Amino acid sequence: MHMTKRISYYWLCQFVGWSAFILAYIFFYISLRTRETPYFYHVLLVDACVGFLVTHIMRFFILRLKFVDKPVNEQVFYIFFISILFALIYATLGSTMEQVLHIEAERQKTLALFNKIMRASMGCFTFILIWNLIYFAYHYILKTRQAQLDKIRLESLVKDLQLKTIKSHINPHFIFNALNSIRALIDENPNRARNAITELSNILRSSMQAEKVETVPFEKELGIVKDYLALEYIRFEERLKIEYQIDEDTLDQPVPPMMLQTLVENAIKHGIGKQISGGVVKVISDFKEDFHELVVQNTGYLNGHINGDGFGLFSTKNRLQLLFGERANFEIKQVGSDLVEARILIPVEIK
Amino acid sequence: MIKAIIIDDERLARSELRKLLMDFPEIEVVAEASNAGEGVEKIENINPDLIFLDIQMPGKTGFDMLSELDKAPLVIFTTAYDEYALKAFEVNALDYLLKPVEPKRLADAIQKLHLQEEREQGPMVPVNFNRSILSENDQVFVKDGERCWFVKLSDIRLFESVGNYAKVYFGPNKPLILKSLNALEERLDEKTFFRANRKHIVNLRLIDKIEPYFNGGLLLELKGGEKIEVSRRQTVKFKEMMSL
Numbered sequence A: 001m002h003m004t005k006r007i008s009y010y011w012l013c014q015f016v017g018w019s020a021f022i023l024a025y026i027f028f029y030i031s032l033r034t035r036e037t038p039y040f041y042h043v044l045l046v047d048a049c050v051g052f053l054v055t056h057i058m059r060f061f062i063l064r065l066k067f068v069d070k071p072v073n074e075q076v077f078y079i080f081f082i083s084i085l086f087a088l089i090y091a092t093l094g095s096t097m098e099q100v101l102h103i104e105a106e107r108q109k110t111l112a113l114f115n116k117i118m119r120a121s122m123g124c125f126t127f128i129l130i131w132n133l134i135y136f137a138y139h140y141i142l143k144t145r146q147a148q149l150d151k152i153r154l155e156s157l158v159k160d161l162q163l164k165t166i167k168s169h170i171n172p173h174f175i176f177n178a179l180n181s182i183r184a185l186i187d188e189n190p191n192r193a194r195n196a197i198t199e200l201s202n203i204l205r206s207s208m209q210a211e212k213v214e215t216v217p218f219e220k221e222l223g224i225v226k227d228y229l230a231l232e233y234i235r236f237e238e239r240l241k242i243e244y245q246i247d248e249d250t251l252d253q254p255v256p257p258m259m260l261q262t263l264v265e266n267a268i269k270h271g272i273g274k275q276i277s278g279g280v281v282k283v284i285s286d287f288k289e290d291f292h293e294l295v296v297q298n299t300g301y302l303n304g305h306i307n308g309d310g311f312g313l314f315s316t317k318n319r320l321q322l323l324f325g326e327r328a329n330f331e332i333k334q335v336g337s338d339l340v341e342a343r344i345l346i347p348v349e350i351k
Numbered sequence B: 001m002i003k004a005i006i007i008d009d010e011r012l013a014r015s016e017l018r019k020l021l022m023d024f025p026e027i028e029v030v031a032e033a034s035n036a037g038e039g040v041e042k043i044e045n046i047n048p049d050l051i052f053l054d055i056q057m058p059g060k061t062g063f064d065m066l067s068e069l070d071k072a073p074l075v076i077f078t079t080a081y082d083e084y085a086l087k088a089f090e091v092n093a094l095d096y097l098l099k100p101v102e103p104k105r106l107a108d109a110i111q112k113l114h115l116q117e118e119r120e121q122g123p124m125v126p127v128n129f130n131r132s133i134l135s136e137n138d139q140v141f142v143k144d145g146e147r148c149w150f151v152k153l154s155d156i157r158l159f160e161s162v163g164n165y166a167k168v169y170f171g172p173n174k175p176l177i178l179k180s181l182n183a184l185e186e187r188l189d190e191k192t193f194f195r196a197n198r199k200h201i202v203n204l205r206l207i208d209k210i211e212p213y214f215n216g217g218l219l220l221e222l223k224g225g226e227k228i229e230v231s232r233r234q235t236v237k238f239k240e241m242m243s244l
Helices: A002-032 A041-064 A072-101 A113-167 A172-188 A190-209 A216-237 A248-252 A259-274 A312-323 B012-019 B037-045 B062-068 B083-092 B104-121 B181-189 B232-243
Strands: A240-246 A277-287 A291-299 A331-337 A341-349 B002-007 B027-033 B051-055 B074-079 B097-099 B139-144 B146-150 B158-162 B165-169 B193-197 B200-203 B209-210 B216-221 B229-230
Touching: A002 A041, A041 A072, A041 A113, A041 A312, A172 A190, A172 A216, A190 A216, A190 B037, A216 A240, A216 A259, A216 A277, A216 B012, A240 A248, A248 A277, A259 A277, A259 A312, A259 A341, A259 B104, A312 A331, A312 A341, A312 B037, A341 B193, B002 B012, B002 B037, B012 B104, B027 B037, B037 B051, B037 B062, B051 B104, B051 B229, B062 B139, B074 B104, B097 B104, B104 B165, B158 B181, B181 B200, B193 B232, B200 B216, B216 B232
Parallel strands: A240 A277, B002 B027, B002 B051, B051 B074, B074 B097
Antiparallel strands: A277 A291, A291 A341, A331 A341, B139 B146, B158 B165, B158 B200, B193 B200, B209 B216, B216 B229
């Protein structure tokens, strides 16, 4: 479809262009002539037809040799080269036709054919050059627009892919450990085991759904985090202390799905999991100026692990900025002698 | 009766494994430990035949814990999911269980243990009169970067001193362990392992050729092709031992 449209554009331009050529000559001939030129219309028609034919052949060569795909600075050279070449062909064909058809102007009849061709080729060069400039300019614009389109398409593809890889990040180590704890609980505390299965299925379900949506209300994400920490509590028991400090007004703020969950998971994996005596995980959500602030604090030390999990940290910031713009931010730092803090800032949209 | 210790940081995981092991009366769980430090302590005190060992633990990993031991007991690893750890196993064909543990898989692992017991004809871990000396049937756990091995002392040709480390030669491998040659010499059985010079301890059973060397010394060629010089002082001792 794209192709047929381009071809018809070409034919349209050829017809319109050469018709304009004829009309312009007739206009100037009628309005400016001092005396009649014999065979003027014949010559004009022959020139237009030959021009049409020659440029069409020239286009065949341009397409065949793929001049349009060459770098722009090389294209300039090719434009001049083929313009000169085809101007000579145009002049030769035109002059020969005129001579054969006996429609030449009186003063030209006396000249040799070579002389006639040389004289005609100057004018022909102008037309061929204009034709080429239009042709190449059109293709240049078309190509740039295509390149821009490709770039945008690529960017959105990369964005999609990035979101997918980040979102589908639920740690299998966690899942199997949770299942193992639940199996032990079945005998020890059947009620707790039943709840644990519900919590685990909530987490699995939302990690699957996370790939389908860009943001969820914070309340939903908090629910997942609570389920997650409840499960980790089964594993760590008294080694894990959980604290929440949630501003109720933040509950309907949009947040990227599974992002807070990933931070809490890291707090467990790199923080509590590394401490023999365990520690605290604290989740804070509130408003700071015109930002929605999400904080995860955990007992532990930052040294070293910031690189080990570098991809996660970098992609978290990237994902935030893709969704909420440049003002969104993410950072992780040591805030006390044994306290690590991860902080997300999401600009609040004023409705 | 096989004496076993379960080492895992999660109480529920330990109790689950204990429950599964009730189907195997020949295995007696004599102790539990919840981290590497506690594990080392209990292994040294109780001297178990077998340990069930979790890899991911707070403080030190199961691998780190093993490489701290002078002598590794038989080990069955338990892990939830750990690609990195599984890669280490592939190289060594150690046995491991994935949590939650499948009873059939556990039965297979224990069956394998019995097979090993038969192959060694007799008690699984030879009784040492002097517990601080390692016999050549004892195995050590060697960890070098990402790779881990259980090596029987009888397979080790040579210990070479490299600064604070010792390079251990066995098969095509020569990983480093953080132990001084002097400390090693104290624990090794001198009937098998001989201090050839300041820098080398060789396994007498894996010597290929013996040639005279300068100053009345000797040059030993080991089965792996390594050439080790025996110092003049040690040559006297070496000749005494070999003439016995």
